[in-house]
Amino acid sequence: MSDDKPEHESADVIRFPQSRVLPSGRAEPPRYLGLGAMAKTIGAPEHQATGHWCSRCKGIWYGYLLEVTCPACGNRHG
Template sequence: MSSDEPSNGDLVRFPQSRVRPSAQGRPFRTLGLGPLARALGAPIEQATGHWCSRCQGIWYGYLLEVTCPVCGSRQG
């Protein structure tokens, strides 16, 4: 590893929305669209699905939305 590469402690994991659902195999809730997707009227086919571990559901956002529209969590 060269001196200009970050060590593991320096890495910032992004995006948090890539977290695997903790309850795989259990039913999940559909949490709807994020505020930007709603404001732009984006079709669901253009939105990106994100897992919210607090709500145990999937919500759909447009572009770089990262906040759950139900609980406000940004941690996936």
């Protein structure tokens, strides 16, 4: 028998850094930018919407499914 531990027991867990973290270098909390157009149209509850970061507005908005347009400024590039 070997004293070696299986690989899955000795491997360190590496956290995914982009998941649920505030943008670095920000002293104040991000702004709430509202709901996307599709989420408003279908009346989706906010807790079922997906959060998106808008770098232009420095805030978070919530959209339904694959919405990509910030409701505050129209930015489509995060």
